[in-house]
Amino acid sequence: MSTISGIGAAVIGTGFIGTVHVEALRRLGVPVRGVLGSSAARGAERAAALGVSHSYGSLDELLADPAVQVVHVTSPNVAHYPQVKAILAAGKHVICEKPLAMTSAQSAEMVALARASGKVAAVCYNIRFYPLNQQARGMVAAGELGDIRLVTGQYHQDWLARPTDWNWRLEADEGGALRSVGDIGTHWVDLVSFITGQKVAAVMAELATFLPERQKPVGPVETFSAAQGATETRRVETDDAAMILLRFADGARGALTTSQVSFGKKNALDWEIAGAAGAAAWFSETPDHLWLGHRDRPNAVLQRDPGLMNATGRAAAALPGGHVEGFADSFRAFFAQVYGDVARGGRGPESTWASFEDGHHEMLFCDAVLASAREGRWVELGETR
Structure with missing residues (x-):
């Protein structure tokens, strides 16, 4: 093809x-x-x-x-x-x-x-395919931030903040043993691993279930929509939130919080990466701006503009500067790259989509988080297999 x-x-x-x-x-x-x-x-x-x-x-x-x-x-x-x-x-x-x-x-x-x-x-x-996340990956690869020291951030939402909120992800037999970590937490870990080029190697985690009982509707409920009609009380044991310390393979340290019960946070992912030569930060609800931190000159904000971006960032951008690219655009950019590889018969050398190997690493991350939360200690990825 x-x-x-x-x-x-x-x-x-x-x-x-x-x-x-x-x-x-x-x-x-x-x-x-x-x-x-x-x-x-x-x-x-x-x-x-x-x-x-x-x-x-x-x-x-x-x-x-x-x-x-x-x-x-x-x-x-x-x-x-x-x-x-x-x-x-x-x-x-x-x-x-x-x-x-x-x-x-x-x-x-x-x-x-x-x-x-x-x-x-x-x-x-x-989320890898927001253009400024691709830009940040290119900057790290070029050494613009220096050796990565500290990676911090959060992924917070509020769509499950009330006991009447319901979704299939709340039940472990449908969504898995971890919810906020397995759903949005793996998004964040995959993203910062992609940007820094470092995989998480070990974790220390605490999980919290603030709403152990919820009202499950008798009928189906779509994601992010409100339930209506008759309900039944159901026990919930999956995590509403998590606090996780991270050790990366090449020596960086990190910290992540996840939450699906934080009022006012609709789809709020942010990361900050501090290196030996500079820092960068990005927030998903203002996706067209990348903060750049310096010590000896003024800090800066790079607006997503193909004319100002590096080659990695430009490859994911489709619109001129000032025309915001958001959630739906990230899927378009992701699918464009994957389908381009299908057309050529295999993954291209410059492709940046997440492979099944990446997805497996995030499952090992979930294993380690569960073990750490249960045992109260640092757990290395792969240790619990």
């Missing part, structure tokens, strides 16, 4: 994030052949609402469609492992939402299967 417009896509999952995937694919000119919902009726209803011509009745039907070369997995976390295995076995490329799996044993197997398949297999850590 020579162009991405000749590559057919299908999307599993028709909720909030599945809709984001469909819309980003349309912007790129990738034909969306169909969607697969949680039920045949749900899939048909959502396909009609999204203007997608076909809804599949089953995963087998989707995988049998010769017009589909790439499958997007946006289903609940518990379904990622079996669905990805089936997709790779069918000889199709895959983009899987995070976290990659429910356990590191599953993600390790998925890495091996992806390697053996020869197919493009990406994890949807889209």
